[in-house]
Amino acid sequence: MKILHTSDWHLGHRLLEQSQFDEQSLYLTWLLEFIAAQNIDIVLVSGDLFDTGVPSSQGQKLYYDFLIHLKNTNCKYLIVTGGNHDAPSTINAPKELLQALSIHVVGKATENIEDEVFKLEVNGEEIIIAAVPYLRDQDIRRAIAGEDSQDIKNRYKTALINHYNEAAAHCQKLKSDNTVAIAMGHLFAVGGVTSDSEQTIYVGNLGDIGANDFPSLFDYVALGHLHKAQQIGAFNNIRYSGSPYMLSFSEANSIKKMVVIETQYGKIADIKEVDVPKFREITRIMGTVESCIHQLEILDKNQNGLTPWVEVVLENDQNYSLGYPEITKAAEQMSLEVLKVTLKNERKIAGLESLIENAKHIKELTPIDVFKLKCKELNVDLDNDHELLNAFYEILQMSQEGQ
Ligand SMILES: [Mn+2]
The missing domain is CATH 3.30.160.720 (Double Stranded RNA Binding Domain)
Known part of the structure; x- marks a missing residue:
């Protein structure tokens, strides 16, 4: 069977106040043709379906029109998970209705892990999908109840890993030997073996996880959140599909992708990146x-x-x-x-310079030290803004990868 891995559609997104409805619409039309022509059996959207928690009616119409037209293809199942941009309630509202159409939505972490795991069948071949959405701290904290409370810094990371382990354990129960298992995720995963040197700075209270933290039971991990298509370190089977169209000028000149995974006899036979046409320069x-x-x-x-x-x-x-x-x-x-x-160099750095002057030489500071100093200077409370810190780590990793 053929599985299509996509993420970060961000329907309703605007670039510098300009509506991107046209490229979103052209992408979805092209996608339907692709699904039909390639005989895709299962489509995965790993989070950030919409750009905002309360999507515009135009954005919602794009989604629902897509669902209707998907029924005219041979695609058997669609699985959509909530991302950090999505409101779980928006994603989950039509859950029962969509379920009747073999469309599964998981807006946020479920009470029972069983509700995030789907055992699907396509032409007699089975597959198990752990549709793990973006995991908000408050949604998964229960998972670490009773654990070492002193380890506050790593508690979110621990909870994330626990969540994936629980999902894997449930997949194991449902799985026979010849069943492929795929996990979805919407998070910031640190590059595996190739970026060991930088890895230590990404942990802490952010809870970002590395390639090795995903249970080995999963034959493929379909990630969303980073908008550039990439595999995690040396792991060909742990990937970000990236967004299907450009969401910022920083992505200018990049080629947008999706991933097609092909299974045969209960094993992954092929993992292939597919270029998405550029509908707007x-x-x-x-x-x-x-x-x-x-x-x-x-x-x-x-x-x-x-x-x-x-x-x-x-x-x-x-x-x-x-x-x-x-x-x-x-x-x-x-x-x-x-x-x-x-x-080119509009930003003023004078404020920061004076701030670190009395501290130490800038070379003694890590990028995160500098960022924290800057936030302090601007009275930004980083401790209560995980998303901001997360965004910084993303940018940092991208810049260290030389993008
Ligand atoms: Mn996104």
Whole structure:
């Protein structure tokens, strides 16, 4: 059977206040054709189906239209888990109705782990899916009741691992020898063997888990949360599919992917990345005012598809107040849109510099130390903002991977 792993559709997402409805809609139309042409049996969406907890009616319509059209393909099952952007109640509201259509939704961690595990059958072949959603601290804390309360720093991480172990134990009960088991997840997993040196800084109270923390029972782990497609360290079978279209200029020029997993005789026979077509050019150009205008002209000539969106980053020696109107004026003549013009090094670091001056040399500080100092300076309470710290770790890992 063929399983399609996707995540992070972020339906309803806007880029710099511009609606991305058009590329979302084109993606879903293309996806339906892909599912039909490739005879996909099961589709997985590993979290962040919607961009916000209260999605726009337009975003919801995209989802429900997709579900209706999916019924016209040979796809037997769809499994959707909630991500950190989703409101569990939004995902779960139509649960019973969707279940009648072989669509399973898990908006948040369930009371009983049994409710996150699905044993499915496609043409006589069985498969088990542990549809683990994004695990909020308050949803899984019960899992560590009675454990060492002093280990507060690692309690969330421990709870995460416990949750996956419980899911695996339940899969084991349902599983015969020739059954593939797949786990889903929406979290930040640290790169396995290749990033050992950085690994220690990612633990602590964030609870990020590494490739080795996933129970070996799972033949494949279908992750969401990071928007760039990637495998975790050396593990070909633990992957992020990435988002199917660009959600920020930082992803400009990247190729969007999905993953197709093929099983045969109860084993994984093939894991293959599939490129998603680019329905809109979203790009970032850099240079002097003159060079940027030249690059815009080239882009304008070569465009196809939806109106390209561009971020222009001017070199630091450029005069912004002269360059900005010059660029927007030039762009008015073209059929592309410049959404943002910035100077390369706009952010001021003076505040931070004075902050660490009396502490120690900056080289003695880790990036996380610097980030914490900066948050302190801005009166941001990091202890109560896991998401912010999590986002920082993500960016840090990406930059260390040289992206
Ligand atoms: Mn996401």
